[in-house]
Amino acid sequence: MALIPQSFIADLLNRVDIIDVVGQHVKLKKAGANYQGLCPFHQEKSPSFSVSPNKQFYHCFGCGAHGSAISFLMEYSGLGYVDAIEDLARSAGLTVPREERTVQDVARQQQAMALSEVMSSAADWYRAQLKNAPRAIDYLKGRGLTGEIAKRYSLGYAPDGWQGLEAVFGPYSNDEVAKTLLEGGLLIQSEASEGNQTVRRYDRFRDRIMFPIRNPKGQVIGFGGRILDQGEPKYLNSPETPLFSKGNTLYGLFEARQAIRAQEYVLVCEGYMDVVALAQLGFPNAVATLGTACTANHVRMLLRQTDRVVFSFDGDSAGQRAAQRALEACLPLMSDDKEIRFLFLPTEHDPDSYVRAYGAPAFEKVIKEAASLSTFFFRVVSEDHDLTTPEGRAQTHHAAKPLLLSMPPIALRTQILRELAIRTNTSPAELEAFCGLTAISAAPSSQSRVQPRTEQGNFPNRMQGAPWQAGKGASKRVAQNIPPPQAPTDLAEQILRVVLQFPHLGKALDSSQRTLAIEAAEQRSSNAMSMMRDLLTQCDSVELIPSESGGTGEVGAGAFAMFQEQLAQSELAPLYEVLRKRVMESDLDLAGASADLEGAFKKLQTNQLKKEMTEITKKLSDSSATEQDRARYRELGEKLKFS
Structure with a gap:
């Protein structure tokens, strides 16, 4: 895969202004040093969405959404990382370069472009055929669909012929045309036999209502076709192609994004017709998996759009199995601010028929009463x-x-x-x-009870809660009722926050300071230690250089921004979320950050001196201390006087 040079990403982030990027989609007003507006990612009446021109970051204090100009485009438009960079570059009048572009890279890009054009042309042709297909129109009307809904979802019709798409792309005997159509899954090619060397090519979709499947950018990447009369298969999907992967695609997500934000939840159904029919009946926030089990990628896509997901399944055994697979996909991605529910309709109903039978208010009621994730969890494990x-x-x-x-x-x-x-x-x-769980504490006692945060937002010395309490050492101390170390326990957090905001300060730390920082983080948890080590390593790619305006710019800032995006998707995400929120809430400038960092290391060094003196004191008390120990004790005492 061709890589985007990090120097280009750094230059791009330095050229664009996040206020301009966000301002195209959110009405912003000046509020002190920052700008505020209504969050585009959840419904709110009072603005809690803040954008900082100095930090070039946004943060919502209501739903927790945050990030850079790149991540805003990813979250708002549903784009991938590379696509967001390309869109941002186009807005800045830049062309995205690529490193190490091989012949294979160029070929793959050309193939993707050719397939995209073919799928778009096919969708246009199917849509045009629907206008002249009375039987297909009557079927859609019989399902209660209007022309407006058919237009919104670009519904079409594949005629009952074997070479219908020749009208668009030319004869299938043309190997170049056939190759692209076969790669896109629009054609099927029969195998030649010994007695017959003729290869037959014909349309995959025939006499079916066509449902175009779009990617987050709105481009057609595949199709679903529903048969009009009786027959099997009732639904036929495009095969896996370079553009289309069932495990990474949700039908209707492109069309439903705005409704999902407005309704503040997404309803996940089992079929195309459910999605389209529900949109007609007042539930435009529905999407569907594509004939495959719900995957972790599906869940990840959904949780980027909303904090509330409701899965709707049939009440039969197949529906129960599908729900269990969805549960398994959701659990690794759960956080305490997310809500997952499971709705099981009577066996004789799907969402469409239920709404028609009992009305939209009744369906809204069963959605609200759907089983919580924990309820369904207990049902599954005890069945x-x-x-x-x-x-x-x-x-x-x-x-x-x-x-x-x-x-x-x-x-x-x-x-x-x-x-x-x-x-x-x-x-x-x-x-x-x-x-075999180590991150769950036993019942709280007087010494292991979770302590509240202070008014300043720092954690007190005996803090035991997430996200810091994730290591084996912390769990062991809780289980054995042992107080945590007496070192100032907010110092690791203080260092992490400063280095996240000013990575060049982290680069300037010497080896002894880095060791102190990692040791301080290790006292908190294995996750904190991992983040500290990774963060300090990443800081080495960042350096300050003078800019043309007389200020400074950060070389390597693009790589550092990408590193933060990866943190937000990793197992360290809960810890990163806490730190990022603190950074956004802080007005700390470079001078203040330098002072905070210096103060933190001074305290750590002092604590290290005291720890060493304590160890020597034990030797002195049992008369095992050597003359060298006594000399070291006096030396440490002198250092403490000036620390």
């Missing part, structure tokens, strides 16, 4: 298990273990584990030990 017997409870624990292990260490996991322990007559500690 067919008798909880009144030891065997049944053990089987339930066995079923729950992989699901609990797949979840990040969030409050919801703690609550599910405690509830499951109650239902199976087990203590949380026993269940935790069985599952």
